[in-house]
Amino acid sequence: MWVFDATPLIYLAKVDRLALVHNLEASCVIPERVYDEVVATGLEEGYPDARRIERAVDAGRFDVVTVDASPFMARLRENPSLSDADAAVLAYADTHDGVAVMDETYRRDVAAAEGVTTRGQRT
Numbered sequence: 001m002w003v004f005d006a007t008p009l010i011y012l013a014k015v016d017r018l019a020l021v022h023n024l025e026a027s028c029v030i031p032e033r034v035y036d037e038v039v040a041t042g043l044e045e046g047y048p049d050a051r052r053i054e055r056a057v058d059a060g061r062f063d064v065v066t067v068d069a070s071p072f073m074a075r076l077r078e079n080p081s082l083s084d085a086d087a088a089v090l091a092y093a094d095t096h097d098g099v100a101v102m103d104e105t106y107r108r109d110v111a112a113a114e115g116v117t118t119r120g121q122r123t
Contacts, residue, residue, distance in 0.1 A: 001098035002028045004062065005089045006038045008101045008120055013049035018056040029065045029098070030057070031088035067092045072114075081106060090116050 002024055009030065012018045021028045030038075035057070042050025056062055067073065067088040072095070076087035086107050093100040094116050102108060103120040111118045 001026050001093075001096055002119075003089050003093040003096075003098045003100050004028060004030050004034065005100065005102035005104075005107070005120075006034050006085060007103045009034070009038055009053055010049050011103075013052040013056075016052065018052060018061060021056075021061050026098075027063065028061065029063045029092065031065055031067050031085065031092050033067070033083075033085040033088040035064045037083075037085050065092060068095070070095065076110075076114075079110065082110065090114065093117070 002021070009018075012020065039050050039054050039057070043054070057064055070091060073087055073091040076082055076090055077084065079087075086102070089100050089102060090107075090111055092098065093111075094114065100111055100116050100118045101120050102111070102118055108118045108120065
């Protein structure tokens with residue numbers, strides 16, 4: 001399972017390449033907090049990439065998932081350098097033995113320290 005954070009979704013949408021996720025053998029999910037951040041807020045702000053992500057979800061390319069409260073999630077949320085969306089990506093990937101797709105170096109370092117596998121471009 002691939003658990004997407006905001007930045008990779010936004011960049012794939014900007015270059016109109018969200019369909020590439022069909023080439024992945026595992027399912028692709030977006031935590032609700034990420035969806036709200038990227039799509040709901042993006043639509044309010046008028047970003048075209050938000051509409052593309054919304055369409056990809058509607059087409060079944062991604063499932064929007066709820067992240068349940070857990071001690072791991074609570075611990076991640078104590079880190080002031082992680083947003084709620086970042087914590088949700090890491091917690092869902094950890095709980096479901098998934099891969100967190102995130103680009104930011106600090107967040108990937110946190111994932112590595114917690115034993116969560118990541119993929120993405122380091123920024």
